[in-house]
Amino acid sequence: MQSFTYKKKKRANQSLLGTLGEMKVHPTRLIRTLFMVILVLFVFLNMHVLMHFEPRNGDEINISLLRKLRHQGNWGDTAHVQTHLSELSDAKNANDSSGLEVFIPINQYNKTFLHRDIEESNLTQIHLEIERANREQFIHNLNKFGLKLKADSLVIVVQVHDRSQYLQILIDSLRKVNQIKDSLLIFSHDVYSDELNKIIHSVDFCPVMQIYFPITLQLHPKEFPGQDPNDCPRDVKKEEALKKKCNNAAFPDKYGHYREPKYCQTKHHWLWKLDRVFDKLEVMKNYTGHVLLLEEDYYVAPDIITVIQMMNNLKKRDCKECRMLTAGNYDKTQSFVVNSGKVELATFISSRHNMGMTFARDLWNEIKKCAREFCDFDDYNWDWTLQHLSMKCISNKVQVMKMKATRVFHMGDCGVHHKGKKCEPLVKQKQIEKILQDNQQHLNPNVMKVAGTSKIKIRDPKPNGGWGDIRDKRLCHSFVSAEDERKMQRFMKSNDISILTG
């Protein structure tokens, strides 16, 4: 049968196999030769496919690494090629301008921070300086780094109050982060101070911008949003307050308490900052990528950017409905050995997912759509309020992808809510650095995988109060209302707060 087929073929392809035919050899020998040729072709084709394998997102990948992984029979992991570390670093190394959303070349600007002598006790000077800084939107260090942002870049926004020692430690941790020079680092302040500015001006490892929340307690110590002498004291009864005719007599919170200015500022600042970063900063207009939110008393691991980029790649495939990536967690014991490259999927819970939150415009737009709910919810905690939005306003709730081994540490757990605990920033820093040092070989995981989904039942959280005052609600609304920018400019000129709260 075989030889018959061969003969037919030979006749049909006389010219092709002519040379073979002239050799007048035995058919079985020719079959063997043909078999060899086909085998060689097969192997060649396989090699070809291997050499030209392209990952789905089309980025260049490190072929020798890929081969090594395959050689190890590590097919399960190469199936996760989208989330592979080598892919990220290769994409970064390529001098490839495709996909650039924001581009400011090096040496376009040579300006550095100007030292301005601001009299810190002169609130007029501070107001003018804040207005100028927010208008100019100056980015420091462009002379060194330029700015190139793509959809897979990371913009880091730090909300800063007044704890300079923590801020210094956070910046020291950011200095050690891989690829930090490719990010834009934005500090959002609610206190203007020389001391804080000096610390930020010492950042020489990436492009930096400072923005200033303009309606602060510092600038309005004796009127809203500060403590007006005619505001009702926290614990006065409503009937008594109405008799006294103090300013906010009609608006205690749901527990019957009147507002405490220092607790209200953070929620205002949080919403203002997001609006500013996503919608108002010129440099961010074209940017579609993720924004990482940090606070002054956090400490970040050196692989945080890499890890967030890998999570984002994993999200595209394994959790399209995830709208938030969380690089940190509060677990008492952290096992980097077991969990370094593992994530968990969950629905947003403020007490678990508020540290190292990372998201893009899609979630910001959802928050904005729910701004009325955000500003009216009687709770002064922005994260608690966000969980309420997730449960009651944002469609499909906020789905989160969370690192199982934390890349963010909370140093200042003796802040607003932790009175009595002793604050030892330097001791805390040492402890965190020891954890990172001990686990150095487990940072920068090669592969990122989903390892479980949290089954915790979540409810709409009960509001904690502290946010009953109509002026807080109105001020909050003013940040995201249609005519917010015009009103804000009028306010900045006149410094008349009633423009925003009236």
Ligand SMILES: *[C@@H]1O[C@H](CO)[C@@H](O)[C@H](O)[C@H]1NC(C)=O
């Ligand atoms: C690719 O990976 C191999 C093995 O990890 C490494 O030695 C080599 O330098 C990498 N090549 C590039 C271009 O990154």
Ligand SMILES: *[C@@H]1O[C@H](CO)[C@@H](O)[C@H](O)[C@H]1NC(C)=O
């Ligand atoms: C990278 O691109 C810039 C401009 O697009 C070019 O001037 C520079 O020479 C390139 N660098 C390398 C290493 O190719």
Ligand SMILES: *[C@@H]1O[C@H](CO)[C@@H](O)[C@H](O)[C@H]1NC(C)=O
């Ligand atoms: C944003 O995109 C526009 C249009 O492509 C471009 O002219 C502008 O320079 C970009 N902005 C930045 C900051 O790169």
Ligand SMILES: *[C@@H]1O[C@H](CO)[C@@H](O)[C@H](O)[C@H]1NC(C)=O
């Ligand atoms: C900035 O400085 C660099 C090097 O000092 C110089 O080459 C460049 O022309 C300067 N750019 C501008 C806009 O002044």
Ligand SMILES: *[C@@H]1O[C@H](CO)[C@@H](O)[C@H](O)[C@H]1NC(C)=O
């Ligand atoms: C505060 O600064 C403003 C603007 O620079 C100046 O006009 C004013 O005299 C200063 N006030 C005091 C008390 O120094």
